[in-house]
Amino acid sequence: MSNDSPDEPLNPETSTSTNDPALNTGAYVLNALDAHERIEFETQLGESEAIRNEVTELTDTAALLGLAVEPVQPSATLKANIMSMIASTPQLPREVAPVRTLQSVASLAPEAVDAPAASAETPDAPTAVTRKAQARWFSRPVAALTAVAAAVAIIVSGGLIANSLSSSNFQQQQASQLAAITSxxxxxxxxxxxxxxxxxxxxxxxxxxxxxxxxxxxxxxxxxxxxxxxxxxxxxxxxxxxxxxxxxxxxxxxxxxxxxxxxxxxxxxxxxxxxxxxxxxxxxxxxxxxx
Amino acid sequence: MLKLVPRDPDSNQELGSALPVTQDDLLGRVATGDQAAFAELYDQISPRVLGLIRRLLKDHAQSEEVTQEVFLEIWQNAARYDASKGGASTWILTMAHRRAVDRIRASQSSRDRDTKVGIRDYNPAYDSVTESVEIKIEHERVEKAMSRLTELQRQAVTLAYYGGYSHSEVATMLSVPIGTVKTRLRDGMIRLRDEMGVAS
Incomplete structure (x- = not known):
């Protein structure tokens, strides 16, 4: 699979009609699938080690595209905001299971993440590669954090507005002092x-x-x-x-x-x-x- | 003030097998609640994160907001990151891209981003003058790999990754069926993977 020539003809009709997950790996790692397809793809992912491996490699490839973008220095207040937020934000515990079932992925509810049931289930004695790909896969914070992210976004917007409205010397000084303390x-x-x-x-x-x-x-x-x-x-x-x-x-x-x-x-x-x-x-x- | 920041040569090596050791170590310390390590990791990689997010969102204030979400997520999930399974920068940039795209999809105004922005995104991922040799090398590596793609592959990958467009938007912009976009995205990414020597 991974040795397919990029120019090898693929049938677009087939891909749309069956939504074959094998054809969606590129769109998936580029975040070009819509929400429904993304969930469907993630659900199907467990069925094929080859597809999981391809997703892993293409994810690394996409990150290289990201590293080719020119860096932009954030404002000083951003660091102060973030440092003040993490000072009062608890960290999530290490996941119980490095490998979990498809069902638990599909449900991806935050409370399901640490379900003890997940730890015992290693259905088909995965190979090292499978284990690696699965563990990698499941270690990515995806939909489980949507609720957290949404809550954070609210806090964040408030914080940024406050800071942008009063970007006085005092505010800047406070921000850099806070960053100095927390770091x-x-x-x-x-x-x-x-x-x-x-x-x-x-x-x-x-x-x-x-x-x-x-x-x-x-x-x-x-x-x-x-x-x-x-x-x-x-x-x-x-x-x-x-x-x-x-x-x-x-x-x-x-x-x-x-x-x-x-x-x-x-x-x-x-x-x-x-x-x-x-x-x-x-x-x-x-x-x-x-x- | 926006300015380009030269990359710290120690902080970012290649992805793939030679992972940036320092960032992985830092992330390991962050997982134990080490806020100083978090601050250092932030200093090292936040310009990369903001750079990528701003490329997608264009708006600087929104981009800083999403950057903040990403770093909070890093803090909360650091214990779930395992250095043996991929580089810290891959983990972080993957998260950053996902969050930026989520923001685009969530905001209705982004629907109105005019097609011209997308069209401009075809090529000039690399047209800006860069100050850092390391970044230049990375640009050239990606650009060289991109040059091996077919025109349609390159346009589709660029619109999706740097523009944050969905496959259906890409299909509309390029006037090709969605199925064709999906296969071109996959073919294009596989070719990029091979050209850049990414192996799991």
Missing amino acids: SADMQQAAPTPVSTGGTATLVWSEDLGKSAMILNGVKSLPDNKTYELWYIDAAGAATSAGLLDSDSSDKIWRVLDGTASAGLTVGVTVEPNGGSDAPTTAPIVAIPVA
């Missing part, structure tokens, strides 16, 4: 902590850099005359303002704190009158130790 070798991160008024808070910090950032996820939007204020609180309970964090319509807001993060301090968030306060006037809605 530092000693970056630490507290597990997402519930905020008393709803949502969660994630603190990331680097002791080497002496900087920390608070990421608030799904917290309520405050009225115009209120703002979130961040505090470093020392062991004696003395609070030092570390900057204001305005809520907006986006699901996720964050800020790199002013001042120096060090072990033993606690970062707290309070709701303060617009413009902030010199000392907290309300109880913290969340407090996370820099430990």
